[in-house]
Amino acid sequence: MALLTVKDLSIGYQTPRGLLKAVEKVNFSLEAGQSLGLVGESGCGKTTIGMALMGLLPENGRVSGGSILLEGRDLVTTPEDEMRKIRWSQVAMIFQAAMNALNPVQRVCDQMAEAILVHRPEVGRREAMERVAELFDLVDLDRARMRDYPHQYSGGMKQRAIIAMALANQPRLIIADEPTTALDVVVQDQILEEIKRLQGKLNLGIIFISHDISIVEQMCHFIGVMYAGQLVESGTAREVFERPMHPYTQALIDSFPTLTGDKRLNPIPGEPPDLVGEIPGCRFCDRCPKPESSCRLEPPAWQEITPTHHVLCDHCEDY
């Protein structure tokens, strides 16, 4: 059984203008020890999926269809009092700009101990502190800094503390939403190495959410490219980046500067569509370089390129 199976997941937000269909029939699965990169622009639905996996959709958000199976158990139908036990102990999240999530008036060790005690009150404070010390070792933080306050930590150290807190109760699945935003490239590299190392050591499943394709290529076994709430391409990192099939994936790659490239970048013109209201055909056709007449009227079908590589497009060509 896979660690995580997401099947036909659809999520909507109630807004004053109507129902915003943020995620539409997304399918993917993940085994322990593997990482999946969900990549796409802001507003494509990747963070919404992350929040749904944690059962943390906001008030106006609702799963409108499909299932989220974590080790066989459907999180969509799990009531909140049960979710509270699962959240942070089986699935944990590293939020965007998480460095600001640390309580500034509490010592770092106390915050981590609290994260443990909330889930396992029977553990007791002494044992919780021992566990905190182990967590510090785990993420390469100096034990001598345990009793410091967050403002005394650098950005990189705060991020390590956040990662440690996410790992405090030994979850099986980690959702990392832009975990290195606002970090310098050298610190980012160190944090990414750390995450990779921890994944190997603890056999974690990781969902890596980012708009930065260079990071997900480096970190992930599998990639899901999202556009306007839909998964438009999925496959191994190699397949998606070496042989991208969807025009959006191709355009995304073409708009990314590289260290050795000399070609002029082609920005993707326009903006993503409004997700309130019906979109009968392909959601990308307004910005697609090669739309066909049928694209606007009929929704594209999921095509198989290889058993692992799939694309949501009826007319895709090789890069």
Add this chain to the structure above:
Amino acid sequence: MSQATPAILELKQVGKVYQSRGSLLGGRGREVVALKELSISLNRGEIFGLVGESGSGKTTCGRLIVGLERPDSGDILLEGESIIGLKGGAWRRYRRKVQMIFQDPYQSLNPQLTILDSVIEPLVTNRIGRPEERPALVLEALKAAGLSPPEEFAPRFPHQLSGGQRQRVAIARAMVQKPSLVVADEPTSMLDASYSAQIFEILLEMREQRGTGILFITHSLAAARYLCDRIGVIYRGRLMELGPAGEVIGNPGHPYTQALLDATPKFGSTGEIPRYGTLLAVPRPGEPPRQGCPFFPRCRLGREDLCAAGFPEWSSLSPGHQVACHRWKEIAAAA
């Protein structure tokens, strides 16, 4: 003065020190050296990349050039004339010629002004053009910044635009005054990759069509390599390496530049990019040496007798490519 030199901007041994105030709980105020002996020149129509981590002084450098702050030592010259000590009308004329685009598109626009009012404001303040001409200048600037059709964007408010669109308004507002030089401080670091590419395109067109010089401040080597003619690498307030973009990336002479390259994801790169391994996993303990090279505590190649003793001199690796490193010869030989 010098009309002969192609440099429109020159920084000569610029220094800036900040005094941090003592804290409430008794810590004493400290002196923070933001920039030390910084010398850079920007040529007409050139895009110059200033690359460094946070705390490197790159933003301070931008702010000094734009006139948001004054240097404590050294000189800054625009078109051959020193800007130090400029006052009144001369200062205002300078401020018009040099414009800035900031990092955060969500903070740089007044939420209560329409796009038209935001972009027309500098024209009004600086009395550029006749009042009846100004709306047309605004529409022209919006169009040049990729906001087409401009009439649709002019009446909107910032909250109705995406981050990428807001950044383009910021560019339009900078460009409407037809500056000689634009300082772009991390203009895309808060934008998605696809919008970043749009901003890069506008900057390139700005240079191609108007000959505007651009100082592009960034922590991304890939973006600098793409956009810039020359790159300067800055660390803790000191320039460490300077040269043509392709040269600095392809043949880095400084251990810090090499460390930045090691840390940069290699997505889409063709060919082999070597791993330099110049960063120490654990920095050397203690304060960085006051007189020596600021990179010494983190540098695998650092030698106490050389590197802690004094800041290295500038050496030439090739024409136009210079590096400030005591051990530059050995590094170049090993390449």
